[in-house]
Amino acid sequence: MSIVQIGVIGLICVILIINIRRENPQIAVLLSLAGGLIITFNLMPIFKSIIELITQISEKIDVNFKYISMIIKIVGIAYIAEFCSQICIDAGEGAVASKIELAAKVFIIAASLPVIYGLIQTVNSLLS
Amino acid sequence: MEITIVFQIAAVGILVAVLNQVLIRAGREEQAMMTTLAGLVVVLFWIIQYISNLFETVQTLFRL
Amino acid sequence: MALKILGSILIIASSGLAGLYFAYKPYYRKSDLNSFFIALEILENEINNYSSLIEASFQISQKVSDKNISEIFLYLCEKLKEKNGEETEKIWTDSINKYKSSLYLNQEDYDTIAGMGKILNSFDREIEIKNIAVLKRYILTSIDEINIEYTKNRRMFQSIGFLGGLIIVIALI
Numbered sequence: 001m002s003i004v005q006i007g008v009i010g011l012i013c014v015i016l017i018i019n020i021r022r023e024n025p026q027i028a029v030l031l032s033l034a035g036g037l038i039i040t041f042n043l044m045p046i047f048k049s050i051i052e053l054i055t056q057i058s059e060k061i062d063v064n065f066k067y068i069s070m071i072i073k074i075v076g077i078a079y080i081a082e083f084c085s086q087i088c089i090d091a092g093e094g095a096v097a098s099k100i101e102l103a104a105k106v107f108i109i110a111a112s113l114p115v116i117y118g119l120i121q122t123v124n125s126l127l128s
Numbered sequence: 129m130e131i132t133i134v135f136q137i138a139a140v141g142i143l144v145a146v147l148n149q150v151l152i153r154a155g156r157e158e159q160a161m162m163t164t165l166a167g168l169v170v171v172l173f174w175i176i177q178y179i180s181n182l183f184e185t186v187q188t189l190f191r192l
Numbered sequence: 193m194a195l196k197i198l199g200s201i202l203i204i205a206s207s208g209l210a211g212l213y214f215a216y217k218p219y220y221r222k223s224d225l226n227s228f229f230i231a232l233e234i235l236e237n238e239i240n241n242y243s244s245l246i247e248a249s250f251q252i253s254q255k256v257s258d259k260n261i262s263e264i265f266l267y268l269c270e271k272l273k274e275k276n277g278e279e280t281e282k283i284w285t286d287s288i289n290k291y292k293s294s295l296y297l298n299q300e301d302y303d304t305i306a307g308m309g310k311i312l313n314s315f316d317r318e319i320e321i322k323n324i325a326v327l328k329r330y331i332l333t334s335i336d337e338i339n340i341e342y343t344k345n346r347r348m349f350q351s352i353g354f355l356g357g358l359i360i361v362i363a364l365i
Binding site for chain 2: 293345359365
């Protein structure tokens with residue numbers, strides 16, 4: 001699916017949402033959610049091939065695989081958090097959106113802690 | 129997962145809004161609220177399947 | 193694809209027709225009540241002229257324009273002519289029940305009308321006329337209530353029928 005189709009899907013969704021938001025705001029939120037889901041779902045195959053390419057490159061470069069997987073995990077966490085928090089903001093619930101972002105920050109720190117620990121150990125062993 | 133679901137949701141939304149107005153005009157406000165709620169439940173039912181599908185895919189993809 | 197279009201047209205048409213049925217039901221009930229009112233007037237007239245119930249019901253069946261109600265009174269007349277020895281009340285309720293399905297009256301209306309059977313063909317003219325007056329008043333108040341409700345509910349049921357069918361089609365498409 002090319003960028004043109006995704007752009008058109010987005011435009012159609014926006015036109016429908018604007019017309020429905022005044023009479024039925026509940027359905028407008030669900031409509032924007034559905035539009036986002038469709039676009040994201042159609043991007044998944046491309047994402048999958050990108051990630052496979054990155055893992056192949058990382059094997060060639062002889063980097064420890066867990067670092068690459070940590071980066072990919074962090075990208076995934078950030079992406080899902082942004083998806084959900086933006087829909088919350090559009091629905092008018094900024095508080096819930098900021099809680100989702102807070103959760104994303106916490107999870108990212110938790111995911112990257114082993115690597116930071118390993119880095120500090122390496123620096124320590126180098127210095128001592 | 130194509131764009132037909134978006135058109136279905138939009139059509140249900142507009143029809144439920146019209147039905148809402150008709151019932152309020154006829155004086156039956158409780159039934160108007162019930163139909164709005166029912167339309168919401170039906171649309172939610174469709175969307176939840178899509179959400180679970182997508183987020184499962186994302187989860188398997190990024191957990192790597 | 194053609195099957196889907198056919199199915200959706202079927203669903204919309206059937207629910208639209210159901211909506212129309214509920215929308216116009218009070219209207220038909222009102223016209224049935226009106227015809228019954230005319231029948232009661234003729235009955236009162238005939239009782240005032242000392243005619244028997246057989247003659248009176250025959251006259252009513254000839255003069256009332258609504259087919260079903262005139263058939264009720266014709267049936268009543270036939271049954272009375274047989275002179276089987278049954279009570280008038282039973283014959284009255286029998287003849288009403290026979291044509292119950294083709295009329296649009298309420299259950300409450302039927303109970304009130306069937307209650308009149310007790311005093312039909314009794315020897316006391318005064319009581320007959322008073323009971324008929326009570327029934328006529330009941331019919332007039334019912335017609336007033338129907339008028340108020342009908343203007344409010346007709347639009348509503350028509351719209352509900354059509355829109356409900358449309359929503360079901362879109363949900364199942």
